[in-house]
Each structure stands twice: as structure tokens, then as C-alpha cells.
Amino acid sequence: MKCPIQIFNFSIRNASEDSVDIHIDGDIVDASTQELLKSWLGDETSVSFKSFRNQINSVDARVYNVYINSGGGLVTDAMAMHDFLTELESRGKTVNRIGRGIVASAATYILMGTNSSITKNSWFMIHNVSGGVWGDVDTVENYATTLRKFNNRSRDFYAEMTSQRKEEITKMMNSETWLTAQEAVEKGFIKNIVGAQNFTNKIQKDNWQFANMAVLNSYNADVSPAPDETDSTITKKFDDMKKFFQDLGTEIMNAIKGVKAPENNDHGALMNSIGEAVNKSFETYSEKMETGVQEVVNTSIASEAVNNAIRQQVANAVASATDFTKEGPAKVAFEAAVKVSVDNATKDYATKITALETSEKELKQKNKDLETDITNMKGNKSQADKNEIVDKVYGKFN
DSSP states (O other), rough: OOOOOOTTTTTTOOOOTTTTEEOOOOOOOOOOHHHHHHHHHHHOOOOOOHHHHHHHHHHHHHHEEEEEEEOOOOOOHHHHHHHHHHHHHTOOOOOEEEEEEETTTHHHHHOOOOEEEEEOOOOOEEOOOOOOOOSHHHHHHHHHHHHHHHHHHHHHHHHHHOOOOHHHHHHHHHHTEEEHHHHHHTTTSSSSOOOOOOOOOOOOOOOSSSOOHHHHHHEEETTTOOOTHHOOOOOEEEEEEEEHHHHHHHHHHHHHHHHOOOOTOHHHHHHHHHHHHHHHHHHHHHHHHHHHHHHHHHHTTHHHHHHHHHHHHHHHHHHHHHHHTTTSHHHHHHHHHHHHHHHHHHHHHHHHHHHHHHHHHHHHHHHHHHHHHTTTOOOOHHHHHHHHHHHHHHHOOO
């Protein structure tokens, strides 16, 4: 059975029957901080022990694959997540922990376990715990004492998991030690190395909280756009939108062609008629356009890599198509399009007028030729006979 789980923005995919894949890609925080981040900043990536536990307990899978790409966070929640996964293993569940990209600080606790692996091009980092407090000297000293206890517990945890001496771990923590995948395995932090991965969440320098910038550059060099199952759907939606605007353009041109030129050659009236025809075309297609745009937006939301670009393109398209009455680029573009249509219609009108003038000249010439023929007609024909001939040629008009 496939079990979809989602820990906020952590996508879940199933690797096999009765298994779940859990992706931890954000900061590790406590439950109350997580709620604040979500409510006030719209953050959908942070994870707490509470959310982690509740989501996993909502299903009963045989295998849990936990993918971690995180810069760390709160020590207490990260340790609780580690212990929770260990408890699952004690209940006969298989827990596979896989590190991808950056696994740093408190995130290392979650990754380390019985079945742990890390991708070949990932980074693993340990350092001293940190914190901050405000108060009198007793408050600060008590906080420092507690912080030291947390640091010692982290040191002991690493030593127990790796079988390395505490003194060696202390040196590594004091130095903010970054390990390649190979080094992390050699020192016993991780059990296995798996194939290299292309990461998808590029880290900006302003968001990099560590001292080693070389790691940031190395990581970002392996970042590529996320493959997204909605990409083909988005492409199809844009093709549909493209066809829609092509059809709209055809509709407008047909409407303009259907406008009859005024008999008095009034260009102002001609432009008004064209404007009415264009507005009618927009009214006919407005509902289709709104539906099509919304479909593109809804489909593209699932793809983070293209989301912003698509929204901007759609916004531009809507503005150009519907906001032509306001001052600005959209109106200028619309007026230019109307001007082209009016110019074309005017040229067509002028061509028709020229053709009519030519026909009129030809007709007048034929009249003259007929009159000449009648005048030069030979024989003794009376005026009545001549009138009869004229009547046959021109017809009678009352």
C-alpha cells in the first residue's frame, strides 16, 4: 500500500509497497516556533519533533526512508527525532536515513543511526552548540552551565556513535569541522556512501550561517532545477494558452474585417466601429481566458522552480489582454494594435474606393463612346429612332 505523508513542505514519495519517503529540507525548530514561522512569515519548510512524530504516527508503514538536507536547528527537537526513529527500529520497523546536500549541526543527529548513508557529493558538519540569553550575571552563568551540558551531551553522542575518543570529537566540534561523504564514513559518523545527487535548493550567501564558504560554493555548484512531474502539464497549459491567444487574435481580425466602411469615409466612425468589434471579441473570450489562466497558475504552484516566472508571465499576459483601458504599456500596446488594424482597414477601404473610381471612369468613357457612336450613326434615322436606341442602351429612368 502506498502511504502519502507530508510534513509541511517535505514531499513524500513511495519507494516500495508499504513504505514511505520523508524529506526533511528545512530548519529544525520547536512546535511553538514552527507555528509562529508559519503564521507570521508563511514558512512551510521548518519541522519540529511534534509535527515529525504526528505525521509518521498517522500511518503504519514497514519501511521509513528519511532524506535529510538541513543546516540544523534546535538540539532538543533534533535529538528527540533521532530517538523516535530509533524507537521505530526497536518495534521492528526499517528506518533508512539518507543525507543529501548539507547535513549540518543538529541535523546530523537525525541522520546518524543503524542504517545511515550519505550521497557522494554531500557535506557533513559538526560544531559546538550555541545559544543566547539576556539577564543578570546569575542568569547568564546558569545559561552557560546548561549550554555546556548540551555541548557535552552532543560530544558524547558523537563519540558513542563513532567509537572515537571524546577528545578528538571535542577538537572537531571546536573547529566547525566539515567532512566530505568519504570522510564522514571513514570517521564512523555514517555507514555507507551512495551515488551523487543534483541538489535543488540553492542556498544564498545571506542565509549561510557557517564560516566555511568553500562548502557553500561546492554545494551550490551541484544545484540544478528540480525535476517536477507537473512540468509537462505546465507546458501543455501554456500551449493551450498560446492557442487561446492565437484564436483570440483571429477572432479580432475577423471582427475587424467584418466592419463595413462608412459611406461618407468618416475615419472617426470607422475607428469606433473597430473598437466596438474588438471589445465584443474580448467579451466573448473573457471567461475562457480567466479559466485558462487559473488552470496554468494552479498547475504551476506544484513546481517551485518555475512558480514565480510563470506567475509573472501569466500576469503580463492578462495585463496585456484585459487592462488596455488604463494608462501604461498595456494601453500603448493595445492602441498600437488597433492603429495597425485601423491602418489596414483604411488601406483596404482606400483600395476599394480607388477601384470604384476606376470603374466610374471606365463607365464614363463607355458613355462617351456610345454617344459618339449614336451621333455618327449613318442612315436616315429620326430623332425618335435615336431615342429608342438610347433607351435600349441606358434604360428608362423616371
